[in-house]
Each structure stands twice: as C-alpha cells, then as structure tokens.
Amino acid sequence: MSIDTETARRVAKLARIKVEDADLPALASEFNAMLGFIEQLNEVDVEGVEPMTSVTPMRLKRREDGVTDGGMQDKVLSNAPDAREGFFAVPKVVE
Amino acid sequence: MLDHLSYSEPKAKVISGAREDWELVIGMEVHAQVASKSKLFSGASTKFGSEPNSNVAFVDAAMPGMLPVINEFCVEQAVRTGLGLKAEINLFSAFDRKNYFYPDLPQGYQISQLYHPIVGEGEVIVDMGPGVARRVRIERIHLEQDAGKSIHDMDPHMSFVDLNRTGVALMEIVSRPDIRGPEEAAAYVTKLRQILRYLGTCDGNMQNGNLRADVNVSICRPGDYEKYRETGDFGHLGTRCEIKNMNSMRFIQQAIDYEARRQIALVEDGKQVVQETRLYDPDKGETRSMRSKEEAHDYRYFPDPDLLPLEIEQDWVDGIAATLPELPDQKKARFVTEFGLTEYDADVLTAEAESAAFFEEVAQGRDGKMAANWVINELFGRLKKEDHAITESPVSAAQLGGIVDLIAKGDISGKIAKDLFEIVYTEGGDPAKIVEDRGMKQVTDTGAIEAAVDEVIAANPAQVEKAKANPKLAGWFVGQVMKATGGKANPKAVNEIVSAKLGL
Numbered sequence: 001m002s003i004d005t006e007t008a009r010r011v012a013k014l015a016r017i018k019v020e021d022a023d024l025p026a027l028a029s030e031f032n033a034m035l036g037f038i039e040q041l042n043e044v045d046v047e048g049v050e051p052m053t054s055v056t057p058m059r060l061k062r063r064e065d066g067v068t069d070g071g072m073q074d075k076v077l078s079n080a081p082d083a084r085e086g087f088f089a090v091p092k093v094v095e
Numbered sequence: 096m097l098d099h100l101s102y103s104e105p106k107a108k109v110i111s112g113a114r115e116d117w118e119l120v121i122g123m124e125v126h127a128q129v130a131s132k133s134k135l136f137s138g139a140s141t142k143f144g145s146e147p148n149s150n151v152a153f154v155d156a157a158m159p160g161m162l163p164v165i166n167e168f169c170v171e172q173a174v175r176t177g178l179g180l181k182a183e184i185n186l187f188s189a190f191d192r193k194n195y196f197y198p199d200l201p202q203g204y205q206i207s208q209l210y211h212p213i214v215g216e217g218e219v220i221v222d223m224g225p226g227v228a229r230r231v232r233i234e235r236i237h238l239e240q241d242a243g244k245s246i247h248d249m250d251p252h253m254s255f256v257d258l259n260r261t262g263v264a265l266m267e268i269v270s271r272p273d274i275r276g277p278e279e280a281a282a283y284v285t286k287l288r289q290i291l292r293y294l295g296t297c298d299g300n301m302q303n304g305n306l307r308a309d310v311n312v313s314i315c316r317p318g319d320y321e322k323y324r325e326t327g328d329f330g331h332l333g334t335r336c337e338i339k340n341m342n343s344m345r346f347i348q349q350a351i352d353y354e355a356r357r358q359i360a361l362v363e364d365g366k367q368v369v370q371e372t373r374l375y376d377p378d379k380g381e382t383r384s385m386r387s388k389e390e391a392h393d394y395r396y397f398p399d400p401d402l403l404p405l406e407i408e409q410d411w412v413d414g415i416a417a418t419l420p421e422l423p424d425q426k427k428a429r430f431v432t433e434f435g436l437t438e439y440d441a442d443v444l445t446a447e448a449e450s451a452a453f454f455e456e457v458a459q460g461r462d463g464k465m466a467a468n469w470v471i472n473e474l475f476g477r478l479k480k481e482d483h484a485i486t487e488s489p490v491s492a493a494q495l496g497g498i499v500d501l502i503a504k505g506d507i508s509g510k511i512a513k514d515l516f517e518i519v520y521t522e523g524g525d526p527a528k529i530v531e532d533r534g535m536k537q538v539t540d541t542g543a544i545e546a547a548v549d550e551v552i553a554a555n556p557a558q559v560e561k562a563k564a565n566p567k568l569a570g571w572f573v574g575q576v577m578k579a580t581g582g583k584a585n586p587k588a589v590n591e592i593v594s595a596k597l598g599l
Contacts, residue, residue, distance in 0.1 A: 014393055016196055053189075053404050060403040065131050065168030068138030069152035076151045076258070086147040087246070087255035090198045094247050094254070 003031040097428035099220050100438060102228035107320065108276030112359040117314045119355050120323075120332050121280050122272035125287055126265045127297040128241065128305040129172045135240055135264035136163030136206065143303050147257040155262040157201035162401055169264040170405065172296040173213050173238050175415050176266055179294045179422060180233050182217025184412050188237075189404040193394045198256045199243035207267075208237035209396045213405065219270070219290070220424055221283045225438040229279055232271040241265050260304075266297070272311065272332065275320070277348040277355075284308055284344060289423050293448050301342045308347060311335045312354045314362065333358065334368040338375050338382055350375035354382050426451055434463025443471055450475075450485045456492035461499050469499055473516050494519050497526035506530060508537050511582055538584045541592065544576070547584065548592050551575045559597065566599045 003011075008028040012019040019027060077083040082090070107118045131141060137152035154161040177184050189211040192204040214236035221229045243261035245254045268287065274280050288306055291297040299306050313335035315323075323331040336358070338350050353375075358368045373382040421429070423445050430441035430451075444454045444467060458466035474495060478488060498515055501507045507515060507530060515535060519526055530536055538544060551572055552559055562568040572593045577584055 010393075014194070014395065053398075058403060060405050061164055062167040062170070063138070063164045065133055065166050066138065067133050067140040069133075069154075070137075070139035070150045073146060073148045073151070076148050076153075076156050082253070084250075084253075084255065086149075087249075087257055088148070088198065089250070089253045089255055092247065092250075092252055092254050093198060093245065 003028045003035065007031075097425065097432065099228075099424040100226075100428045100431060102220070102222075102226055104229055105223050105227050105275070105279070107317075108278070109317070110314075110355055110359060112363045114363050116317060117355070117359050118317055118320060119276055119351070120272045120313045120315055120320055120335075121274035121276075121351060122311040122335075123270045123274065123280065123283060124309040124311075125268045125270075125284060126241075126307045126309075127176075127268060127287075127291055127299075129169045129238075129264035129266060130296060130298050131166060131169050131172065131264055133166060134262040135166055135169050135238065137262055139262070141263050143305075145259055147255075148259065150259040151261065155201075155258055157203070163206065163399075165402070165405065166264065169238060170213070170407065171415060172264075172294075173236060173266050174407070174412055175294050175419070176268070176291065176296045177214030177217060177236055178412075178416050178419055179290050179296075180214075180217035180219060180236070180268075182233055182236065183215035184407075185211065185213055185215055186407050186409060186412070187211060187404060188213040190238075190399045190402045191396045192399045193239075193396055195394060197242065198254065199245050199258070199261065201258065201261070205240050205242065206399055206402070207239035207396075210398070211404070212237035219283065219286055221274075221279060221286050222442065223279065223282055225442075229273065229275065229283075231273040231283055234269045234271050236266050236268050239265050239267055272313070272323075272335075277351040280310060280351055281344040281348050284347065286423075289446065293420055293422055295420075301344075304342055307340055307342045309340065310338045310347060310351060312338065312351055312358070313368070314355055314358045333362070334370050336368065336370065336382075337372050339372055339385065341375060343377075346375055346377050349377070349380060350382055353380060357382065420448070430454075430463075434458055434467065436463060436467050440467045440471060443475070447485065453485055453488070453492050457496045457499065459496070461496060462503065465499055465503070466496070469495055469516075473513070477516075477520060489523065490516070490520050494523075494526055501526060501530060505585070506536055508582070508586060511535050511537065514582075534583075536583065538580055541588060544580070544584050544588050544592055545596075547576050547579050548572070548589070548596050551579065552596060562597055562599070569593055569597060569599055572597070 005024040005028050008024045008031060009019070012027070073086055077086070077088065080088050082088070109116050109118055129135075133139060134141060134152070134155065137154035139152040139155055140150040142150060154163055174184055188208055190206050191209045193207045193209070194204040196203055212235040216235070217233035219231045219233060221231055223229060241260050241263040243256055243258040245256050247254050249255050270283070274283055284306070288299040291306075292299045297305060301307070313333040315332050319331045323329065336354060338354060341347050341350060354373070361368055372385045374385050375382050427438070427441045427445045430436050430444060431438055436444070445451045454467065454470045457470055474488065474490060478485065498512055498519065501515070502509060502512050515526055515529060518524070518529055558568070558571060562572065573586070573589050576589045576593065577586065
C-alpha cells in the first residue's frame with residue numbers, strides 16, 4: 001500500500017491536524033516508511049498464534065455500579081475557551 | 096413450559112409504484128440505555144435532567160491521562176439482555192475506538208465493540224396479531240458509550256454542549272434485515288422494549304431518548320427477498336439507506352413509508368439509490384440526506400489500547416441465566432394454556448410485567464377468564480381514563496379478587512358488581528363488607544321476588560292485558576321489578592317468575 005499526497009491530506013483532515021500543502025509530500029513519504037515497516041512484520045508467519053493483548057497476565061479491571069464521581073461543573077468547564085450557563089459554548093454545529 | 100404460541104409469518108408489505116409492485120426490507124439498530132446508576136467507564140451519575148455538565152467525570156470530559164474502568168453491572172445487563180433474546184454470549188469480547196470529531200464527544204472517539212461484540216446471534220419474535228408473528232434474527236449486541244447533547248437554539252451563533260450523557264452505557268442491538276414493513280418495524284421496537292423492561296436492563300423510556308432506533312430501508316421486487324434468505328447474498332436486495340436516531344413509533348413508521356416511496360420513485364425513474372445516512376424531519380414528513388456524516392464515515396476503528404479484552408466466565412453467565420424472569424412469550428403462552436384466555440387477552444395482560452403479576456394474583460384460585468375480563472375491561476379501562484399506571488391502581492388485586500368472588504357466589508349481579516367496583520375504586524374498603532353494609536346483596540329468595548312481581552302486576556292491570564297479547568312486553572315488568580328491588584333481584588329469577596305469573 002502506498003500513500004499519496006491526497007491520502008495524506010485526507011488523513012490530516014480526519015485527524016483535524018492542519019498541514020500546509022507544501023508539507024504533504026514529506027508527510028506521505030513518512031507514512032510510506034512506517035507502512036513499509038509494518039509490511040515487513042507481515043512477513044512473519046503467525047498462523048495459530050493467539051494475539052497478545054497485554055504484557056502482564058492481567059484481567060480487565062472492573063468497578064461496581066455506584067456514583068463516585070461528577071458534581072464538579074465548575075472544574076469541568078474551567079478549561080473551556082467559552083462556557084455559558086453551565087454549558088460548553090462552541091461555534092454553531094447544526095445538522 | 097411453552098416458549099411461544101404457534102404462529103405463521105405475515106406477508107411482506109407491498110407498495111405499488113407507478114410501474115410495478117415493490118417489497119420492503121428493513122433492518123434495525125436499536126440503542127438501549129443500560130439501566131445503571133453510573134456510566135460505562137466512569138463513576139459519574141446517569142440521572143436524567145440534572146444540571147448541565149454536573150454528571151461529568153474527568154474521564155467523560157477526556158481530560159489528559161484519565162483512564163476508563165468498566166462498570167461490571169453494565170456488562171451483566173448486556174449478558175442478561177443477550178440471554179433474554181436467546182442469543183449466544185461471547186466469553187471473550189473487546190473494545191474498539193470509533194474515531195470522529197464532534198463537540199459532544201470530547202475524546203474524539205467512541206468506545207464501542209466492532210470486532211468482538213459481547214453478544215452474538217439471537218432472535219425476537221414480533222407479534223403481529225393472534226397467531227401471526229415474524230421471527231427477526233438478531234445479529235449482535237455490543238456495549239458502547241453514548242455521546243453528549245448539543246443544544247442549538249439557545250444562541251444564534253453558538254451551540255451549547257452538555258456532557259451529562261457522554262459515556263452512559265448503551266447496548267446496540269443489531270437485527271438482520273428480516274423486518275418487512277413499517278408496522279412490523281414499530282412492532283419490533285415495541286417487542287424489544289417489552290423484553291428489555293421485563294429483564295430490567297433498560298427502562299425503555301423513548302421520550303428521554305433511552306431507547307432510539309436507526310432504521311435501514313431498502314426495496315426489492317417480490318421474490319428477491321426469498322432469494323437473499325436462501326443464499327445469504329445481499330446482491331438480491333436493493334441499496335439501503337439508514338435513517339438515524341428515531342425515538343417515536345409513529346415517526347419510525349412514517350419515515351420508513353416515505354423512504355420506501357422515495358426509493359421506488361428513483362428506481363422506476365431509472366435512477367440509482369445512493370447508500371447514505373438520512374434524517375427524518377417529522378414536521379415536513381420527509382427524510383433528507385445528512386451529507387456531513389458521509390465525510391466522517393471513515394471511522395478508522397482500532398482496538399482501544401486503554402482496555403484489556405473483556406473476558407467473562409461461563410459460571411457467571413449461568414448465574415445470570417438462573418435469575419432470568421419468565422419472559423413475555425412464555426408468560427403469554429402460559430396464560431393461554433393455564434387460564435384458557437384468548438391470545439388477544441393474554442397479549443394485553445402481558446404487555447407489562449406489573450399488569451401480568453396483578454392479573455395472576457386476581458386469577459389465583461378463581462375463574463381465569465372472569466378475572467381477565469375484570470382486569471382488562473373494568474380496571475384497565477378505568478385506569479386508562481385517569482392516565483394511571485397499574486402500579487398506581489387504587490384497587491388492589493385482593494380487592495378485585497373479592498369482587499369476582501362475590502359474583503361467582505351469586506351474591507351480586509354483574510351490574511351491581513360494576514357499582515361495587517366504582518365504590519371500591521373511589522372509596523376503598525373490603526368488597527364483601529361494602530355489599531353487606533349497603534344492602535347490595537342480590538335477592539335470590541324467590542318469595543321476595545314473587546311479592547315484588549305481584550305488586551307490579553296488581554298496580555298495572557292495563558299493561559298486563561297488553562303483555563298477554565304481546566309477550567315481548569314482559570320485559571317491561573322485569574324492568575319494573577328490578578327497579579323496585581334496587582337492581583338487587585336476580586334477573587334470571589325475575590324473568591322466570593314474570594313469565595309464569597303472566598301465564599306466558
């Protein structure tokens with residue numbers, strides 16, 4: 001798989017990262033280098049090997065159903081660029 | 096124990112286009128909010144209608160460095176729901192990130208289960224009337240996070256965002272495209288809601304958005320759907336459109352009907368249906384394209400590195416299975432076989448678990464049909480008039496049972512029983528005592544009835560002559576006697592005595 005500048009532009013847009021047109025070819029080539037490495041890994045035969053999901057033999061940690069958090073509207077909103085009447089205020093997004 | 100009464104499948108809905116007939120093919124994704132106290136991955140409350148952004152933990156606000164910890168109760172409810180839909184439970188499941196940017200989801204991704212859902216294939220039997228039902232196959236159920244709420248009408252230039260709902264646990268219940276008409280789609284959601292409420296895993300409150308449906312609609316020529324079922328090849332079906340986020344049975348039906356006709360018009364015009372996400376506008380009664388969704392459709396799913404796979408044990412699943420209640424289909428079948436009810440009555444009585452329990456208490460040791468009749472016609476009728484739920488009934492099952500007993504013993508007539516019901520409903524009290532205290536007991540003593548009949552005959556010689564010429568007029572005497580006895584005389588006895596005395 002090869003990444004061209006158009007794909008690089010699209011990936012940047014989906015990630016909401018601003019990339020100048022002039023920088024797209026370099027970005028695309030970096031993507032290609034990474035994918036090349038992954039392709040190399042693909043050469044390893046892993047037939048019948050279970051995927052490793054953790055380096056420590058741990059079970060997914062669970063918690064009981066109880067209200068132990070929240071009730072801090074002021075803290076939650078304190079980093080917001082704009083907040084009004086208890087809401088985050090953002091530029092209008094209407095479907 | 097009977098799992099379900101026997102049924103046959105209904106015909107698919109056919110819509111006639113300008114040129115030919117078309118059938119509908121519908122699949123649904125229902126989002127059911129888990130009835131938990133706290134969120135799927137944080138300890139913030141799920142309470143509806145709280146102050147904006149007050150039920151938000153730093154995990155929900157996606158503050159840097161915060162990690163999700165799963166709510167075990169939510170996992171249990173998903174398993175419980177799966178068992179209730181006779182579905183296979185996956186002891187191994189895992190969480191994936193679905194990436195998209197929207198202000199009501201600060202993480203920039205929704206934690207969901209794309210590759211390894213917790214519940215696999217199951218079924219819902221959708222009742223379409225006595226003896227008619229559609230078996231809808233369930234493809235999967237997965238656990239995922241809900242998004243927050245945006246409010247667009249508080250300011251002309253800004254949208255206001257409340258993250259209280261962000262991170263609340265949802266069960267997404269995905270059906271196969273087995274639903275064949277708008278009515279079936281609504282009935283499917285109704286049945287699913289009923290099962291969820293029986294299980295107690297979701298409260299089913301559609302108004303608050305706790306149960307919402309995405310509907311996939313396509314059209315096909317008669318016969319094509321059967322080919323799809325035989326081969327499993329979707330190529331036999333038309334291109335589908337997805338109508339997002341509906342929380343009303345009526346709108347679901349209207350949207351499907353509109354969407355099917357839109358697609359038929361396109362195809363008959365030689366145009367193509369484009370696969371896309373659409374939104375139903377109830378004011379205009381039409382669906383329209385959500386173009387913004389298309390761009391974002393590249394969700395770039397990948398396994399969530401913050402969460403280990405969710406591994407559960409068969410013993411734990413068996414423990415949940417052991418606590419499942421009797422489900423609507425089984426209960427209905429039992430009411431029909433055990434109490435001799437019609438399927439229709441059994442359907443009404445089992446709509447809510449509370450109604451069914453109330454009926455069973457009334458029917459215990461009494462005539463089932465008579466109990467059903469009183470619960471449905473008198474009690475439900477009266478409750479509905481005042482917009483009360485069965486749990487708010489001023490008449491208890493024991494009181495209603497008492498009334499039924501008095502009728503069965505012949506102490507009161509059906510007509511007096513209705514008066515008695517009204518007294519118990521408005522004033523309360525023990526029915527037997529009320530009948531005793533207020534002298535409402537039916538007069539079966541023929542001597543007393545004979546005396547009353549004699550009196551009426553003696554007072555109305557002209558009527559007697561007329562009745563002898565025209566026996567139909569005997570009814571007038573029966574009415575007079577009933578009136579004279581305050582409705583307490585046994586009507587059957589009165590009839591017989593009047594006929595005898597008049598020599599008819």
